[in-house]
Amino acid sequence: MNAHSSELTAVAKGITADKLNKFYGGFHALKDFSLEVVPGEFLVLLGPSGCGKSTALRMIAGLESISSGTLTIGDRDVTDVLPKYRDIAMVFQSYALYPHKTVGENIGFPLKVAKMPKDEMERTILAAANQVELADLLDRLPSQLSGGQRQRVALARAMVRRPSVFLMDEPLSNLDAKLRGNMRAELKHMQSELGITTIYVTHDQIEAMTLAHRVAVMRDGELQQLGTPKQVYSDPANLFVAGFMGSPPMNFLDGEIKDEMFAGPGITLAAKGYADTAYATLGFRPEDCTVVEKGAGQLDAPVYTFEMTGDQSLVTFRAGDKSLVVKMPNDFEVAADETAGISLPTSSACFFDQATGLRIRPAS
Amino acid sequence: MSAPTRRYSLFEPNKIGELSPAAKFILYSFLAAWSLFVLFPIYWLLITSFKTPAAVNNGPFFLPWVDFQPSLHAWRDLFILDFEDTFRAYSNSIIIAVSSTALSVLVGSMAAYSLSRIEFAPNLITILYFVALLIGSCVAIGVYGADLWLTLAVAVALFFLLARAVGKLYTVRLKNGDILFWIISQRILAPIVVVVPIYMMFQSVRLLDTHIALILTYAVVNMPIVVWLMYDFFSSIPRDLEESAQIDGATMIMTFREIVLPLSRAGLSATTLLVMIFAWNEYLLALFISTSNAQTLPILVAAMNAGERGILWWTMSVAIIVMIIPVVVLAVVLQKYITKGLLVGAVKG
Numbered sequence: 120m121n122a123h124s125s126e127l128t129a130v131a132k133g134i135t136a137d138k139l140n141k142f143y144g145g146f147h148a149l150k151d152f153s154l155e156v157v158p159g160e161f162l163v164l165l166g167p168s169g170c171g172k173s174t175a176l177r178m179i180a181g182l183e184s185i186s187s188g189t190l191t192i193g194d195r196d197v198t199d200v201l202p203k204y205r206d207i208a209m210v211f212q213s214y215a216l217y218p219h220k221t222v223g224e225n226i227g228f229p230l231k232v233a234k235m236p237k238d239e240m241e242r243t244i245l246a247a248a249n250q251v252e253l254a255d256l257l258d259r260l261p262s263q264l265s266g267g268q269r270q271r272v273a274l275a276r277a278m279v280r281r282p283s284v285f286l287m288d289e290p291l292s293n294l295d296a297k298l299r300g301n302m303r304a305e306l307k308h309m310q311s312e313l314g315i316t317t318i319y320v321t322h323d324q325i326e327a328m329t330l331a332h333r334v335a336v337m338r339d340g341e342l343q344q345l346g347t348p349k350q351v352y353s354d355p356a357n358l359f360v361a362g363f364m365g366s367p368p369m370n371f372l373d374g375e376i377k378d379e380m381f382a383g384p385g386i387t388l389a390a391k392g393y394a395d396t397a398y399a400t401l402g403f404r405p406e407d408c409t410v411v412e413k414g415a416g417q418l419d420a421p422v423y424t425f426e427m428t429g430d431q432s433l434v435t436f437r438a439g440d441k442s443l444v445v446k447m448p449n450d451f452e453v454a455a456d457e458t459a460g461i462s463l464p465t466s467s468a469c470f471f472d473q474a475t476g477l478r479i480r481p482a483s
Numbered sequence: 484m485s486a487p488t489r490r491y492s493l494f495e496p497n498k499i500g501e502l503s504p505a506a507k508f509i510l511y512s513f514l515a516a517w518s519l520f521v522l523f524p525i526y527w528l529l530i531t532s533f534k535t536p537a538a539v540n541n542g543p544f545f546l547p548w549v550d551f552q553p554s555l556h557a558w559r560d561l562f563i564l565d566f567e568d569t570f571r572a573y574s575n576s577i578i579i580a581v582s583s584t585a586l587s588v589l590v591g592s593m594a595a596y597s598l599s600r601i602e603f604a605p606n607l608i609t610i611l612y613f614v615a616l617l618i619g620s621c622v623a624i625g626v627y628g629a630d631l632w633l634t635l636a637v638a639v640a641l642f643f644l645l646a647r648a649v650g651k652l653y654t655v656r657l658k659n660g661d662i663l664f665w666i667i668s669q670r671i672l673a674p675i676v677v678v679v680p681i682y683m684m685f686q687s688v689r690l691l692d693t694h695i696a697l698i699l700t701y702a703v704v705n706m707p708i709v710v711w712l713m714y715d716f717f718s719s720i721p722r723d724l725e726e727s728a729q730i731d732g733a734t735m736i737m738t739f740r741e742i743v744l745p746l747s748r749a750g751l752s753a754t755t756l757l758v759m760i761f762a763w764n765e766y767l768l769a770l771f772i773s774t775s776n777a778q779t780l781p782i783l784v785a786a787m788n789a790g791e792r793g794i795l796w797w798t799m800s801v802a803i804i805v806m807i808i809p810v811v812v813l814a815v816v817l818q819k820y821i822t823k824g825l826l827v828g829a830v831k832g
């Protein structure tokens with residue numbers, strides 16, 4: 120690396136968001152959003168469409184004003200700092216390619232702004248284009264590219280620089296499955312190699328699981344849980360996170376806890392250490408339980424459908440008005456309409472408060 | 484080589500090359516007839532400029548050297564005998580059209596850009612208060628003979644002292660749409676209605692028959708068109724592009740030069756052309772505001788049918804021809820910028 124590009128390389132910086140709020144007129148789009156990203160971390164913002172992920176990201180980028188709260192990047196308070204002084208690179212959800220510039224010029228624009236010498240610029244552009252497999256399209260205009268290719272140009276334009284923070288808004292959403300897998304690996308590799316703090320927005324949980332050091336799950340402008348992918352998956356903080364993560368998602372059954380026993384429609388289950396409550400919800404993951412002979416499990420129910428997905432089979436039961444899904448190995452078979460039992464280990468059951476949706480934990 | 488799954492529809496457009504010879508013949512004859520029809524007046528203008536008065540009066544004659552003997556007398560009249568008048572009108576027209584176009588496009592597109600990028604929310608009550616003060620001052624000065632500077636000072640002081648308080652009385656916020664509508668509403672009145680007030684205004688500031696008067700008038704008359712057209716144009720440029728450039732570190736000026744300007748070139752060219760043609764051809768306002776020094780070409784042309792010798796068709800033709808040429812040149816030059824589809828590929832969807 121020569122002098123100029125090392126000058127572009129910045130030290131990884133942490134990001135601290137303290138009670139950020141965003142109002143669009145009367146609409147409260149982001150509510151008391153607090154978050155600490157450690158330097159060099161890959162943080163994923165995950166949530167359903169319209170939950171405020173892009174809003175949060177754009178506030179960190181400085182494109183959206185901060186209605187209240189403070190934002191720090193590194194040691195600097197950047198709450199009211201213009202985007203260009205925040206030293207960030209961003210991939211827009213809409214790509215935002217310059218339509219009158221070629222792919223090469225698009226990728227090179229940040230370098231041109233930084234007044235990099237021409238020959239070095241060309242080398243850097245080519246390297247970035249190679250990373251996203253676009254090297255032979257450098258002379259095309261964005262209008263002559265496919266959606267996935269445009270998205271990769273946007274990615275390359277962000278990666279061509281060495282900012283202190285990367286912000287990416289669903290950068291892989293338009294790619295086919297294979298390319299997405301490749302790009303995911305490429306991104307992860309690049310991020311850990313460069314150690315640049317990254318905030319990555321997605322609604323795809325596989326992406327979140329595979330890429331993130333930590334995942335922040337959001338809903339309706341509120342942060343629901345912040346934790347490692349494993350924590351968020353196996354130790355959800357509330358009903359929403361439990362229901363959002365995993366595919367198929369967690370099964371839920373309403374009931375009550377009394378004398379350290381959970382009792383729901385057709386099921387009783389030990390709930391050791393839990394306080395009594397009349398309104399509890401039991402949650403368990405499809406892969407944590409097994410289908411057994413009728414009467415051998417904690418719950419008997421008629422089989423509603425049986426699906427083979429190739430590497431596994433999904434058995435859907437009907438219990439009252441709820442459907443319960445159990446994931447079984449792919450050699451398992453059961454006929455629909457047969458009544459079978461579900462066996463679930465007590466250790467993998469989660470309980471939630473029906474009213475607040477919050478997780479209930481055992482006393483001890 | 485026709486594709487196997489060709490769809491036949493009722494009005495399927497054909498390429499001219501694929502037509503049968505008979506259809507081609509009919510099509511081309513029609514097109515030829517139409518262009519004859521369109522071009523004939525220009526041809527007529529051209530030959531009339533070379534006709535002697537006799538050839539005009541005894542006409543109609545169509546073919547030079549066959550029907551009549553072309554003569555350069557009208558051209559000589561206009562460019563040698565009356566050179567000074569012609570040249571003055573010509574240069575006046577150029578100065579006024581170019582400056583007023585530049586002014587209105589510059590100011591108008593800046594207004595349009597800010598209207599498309601910033602949410603304004605002026606308070607209606609404060610605006611009404613301002614207007615009321617303005618009217619009050621005019622009445623005080625004009626009707627009651629109050630001292631000009633004193634009244635102005637009082638009005639300005641009143642405005643700044645009370646504007647906030649008045650604004651809080653009752654909040655009705657205007658939106659960008661209201662501002663845009665107000666701007667375009669300036670064109671609702673026919674020019675003939677405002678011509679007398681404009682005349683009196685320039686008279687009182689002693690600017691009648693000057694370039695400045697016509698430049699300002701045309702710039703103001705054209706501004707709503709520029710704002711309206713350019714607003715639409717700027718609004719079609721996705722904001723993401725500018726935001727992206729700013730994140731990439733570009734300054735405001737660089738963002739404008741590298742992103743906004745190249746993308747709005749088509750709109751700016753079309754608007755410039757439209758506005759320039761208006762200023763070039765405008766007659767009514769020029770008739771009132773200019774008398775001799777600032778006289779423009781349309782006035783010169785019109786003056787040719789007022790002489791004691793009757794209508795001078797031949798010199799008029801010459802003047803019209805020289806008047807058309809710059810517009811044609813401008814249209815040809817700007818045409819290559821007026822293209823569609825510049826924004827394809829910028830954002831998804």
Ligand SMILES: Nc1ncnc2c1ncn2[C@@H]1O[C@H](COP(=O)(O)OP(=O)(O)OP(=O)(O)O)[C@@H](O)[C@H]1O
Pocket residue numbers: 143146148166167168169170171172173174175212322
């Ligand atoms: N400029 C705006 N004015 C008013 N409301 C807005 C504006 N921008 C976003 N919103 C609202 O804020 C909420 C969050 O929007 P945001 O774009 O952050 O969602 P998102 O999580 O990124 O969704 P997606 O996954 O679909 O991109 C939405 O309900 C949206 O309607």
Ligand SMILES: [Mg+2]
Pocket residue numbers: 172173174212288
């Ligand atoms: Mg979004």
